Amino acid sequence: MNAKVKAIEYYLPKGTLDNEELEAIYDGWSAGKIEKKTGIRVRHIAGEHETASDLGYHAAMKLFESGAITPDEIDFILFCSESPDYPIPPCACVLQDRLNIPNTAGALDFNLGCSGFVYGLGLAQGLIASGQAKNMLLITSETYSKYIHPDDKSVRTIFGDGAAATLITASKEQQIGPFVYGTDGSGFSNLIMTKGGTRSQSSIDSLQLSEKTQFPDNLFMNGPEIFNFTIKAVPTAINQLLEKAKMGLDDIDYFVFHQANKYMVEHLRQKIGIDKNKFFIDILETGNTVSASVPIALSKAVTKGVIKAGDLVLVIGYGVGYSWGTTLIRWEG
Numbered sequence: 001m002n003a004k005v006k007a008i009e010y011y012l013p014k015g016t017l018d019n020e021e022l023e024a025i026y027d028g029w030s031a032g033k034i035e036k037k038t039g040i041r042v043r044h045i046a047g048e049h050e051t052a053s054d055l056g057y058h059a060a061m062k063l064f065e066s067g068a069i070t071p072d073e074i075d076f077i078l079f080c081s082e083s084p085d086y087p088i089p090p091c092a093c094v095l096q097d098r099l100n101i102p103n104t105a106g107a108l109d110f111n112l113g114c115s116g117f118v119y120g121l122g123l124a125q126g127l128i129a130s131g132q133a134k135n136m137l138l139i140t141s142e143t144y145s146k147y148i149h150p151d152d153k154s155v156r157t158i159f160g161d162g163a164a165a166t167l168i169t170a171s172k173e174q175q176i177g178p179f180v181y182g183t184d185g186s187g188f189s190n191l192i193m194t195k196g197g198t199r200s201q202s203s204i205d206s207l208q209l210s211e212k213t214q215f216p217d218n219l220f221m222n223g224p225e226i227f228n229f230t231i232k233a234v235p236t237a238i239n240q241l242l243e244k245a246k247m248g249l250d251d252i253d254y255f256v257f258h259q260a261n262k263y264m265v266e267h268l269r270q271k272i273g274i275d276k277n278k279f280f281i282d283i284l285e286t287g288n289t290v291s292a293s294v295p296i297a298l299s300k301a302v303t304k305g306v307i308k309a310g311d312l313v314l315v316i317g318y319g320v321g322y323s324w325g326t327t328l329i330r331w332e333g
Contacts, residue, residue, distance in 0.1 A: 001129055002171045003169070005121070008164060008165070008298055009164070010059055010165070010299050015047055017045050019041055026153045038283075042285045046146065052141040055143065059163040063137075072102055074135050074136070074137045077092045077139070081142055081291065091109055113142075114258045115325040116291030117138075117166070117315070118181075121168065124138055128169075135168075136167070137165060140295060141292060142162065142291055147218055149219075159288050162292045162296060175329065179326070180325070182237055183322065187229055231268065231271060235272050237325075237326050249273065253312045253313065254313045259289070260288055260318075266281065280301045290320075312330055315327060
């Protein structure tokens with residue numbers, strides 16, 4: 001069997017954090033400066049008792065309410081998050097019951113960040129191709145805000161919360177792939193949340209993250225190192241994918257990158273030589289939503305009419321891990 005992306009819906013929590021609020025908190029930072037630097041004006045923030053599975057539930061319900069599929073037709077759930085509700089049990093199991101999906105469905109969590117959507121597509125395609133599933137629900141959901149110290153402007157200005165629900169179904173023609181993946185675990189400590197795991201405190205202390213680690217119990221990001229990794233890994237991965245697909249840049253109708261921040265994404269576009277008219281950037285009112293970033297951007301691009309039925313779309317995710325993944329999607333519409 002082959003696989004295709006049939007539909008995407010997304011959900012953003014009602015709480016927000018805008019640049020004017022950040023300006024009032026951080027001396028020397030104006031709302032305009034934040035927007036110019038990041039491309040972000042507003043971030044949606046999960047409530048105190050609102051979790052990644054809650055956001056994922058709302059995204060999935062929007063998918064069902066759209067008429068794309070009914071819960072009883074889903075035979076496998078994939079849930080991707082680095083901010084799950086609990087260490088145990090998997091959120092996918094919780095959502096199976098909450099969404100009234102049959103108990104004959106498989107359910108699996110996987111922990112991955114900015115490349116999670118592409119990895120999820122790969123897992124879904126493999127399960128469909130091997131005959132293990134026909135209608136797969138991929139939920140990518142993040143609440144990074146719960147990891148961020150309120151005084152850490154380096155990450156608080158960038159990350160927002162959100163979730164996407166993607167329906168991947170069996171298809172007569174292959175409309176997803178090929179895939180290129182990559183991993184460089186030597187950079188694991190450059191985007192890390194140490195609290196909540198089972199690693200001993202002495203081992204965590206030995207990481208010597210950097211002098212910028214003012215908040216050891218919260219999310220830490222070494223921005224310059226993440227940027228350096230990205231500008232090396234992303235162009236190489238895209239070249240490898242195009243070689244694998246026996247295509248060139250001109251054969252791709254549209255490009256949707258992980259929406260990290262406007263500066264980084266625009267720098268990558270120029271470095272690779274992608275026509276700006278074929279390239280999507282829209283994080284103004286969402287921020288960096290990590291694993292939900294690519295499907296949210298895809299959904300926005302379709303809604304705005306820049307991606308149309310039959311278009312060949314290159315998507316790529318990259319970041320925490322270090323991890324990256326890229327693939328092609330033939331958009332059915």
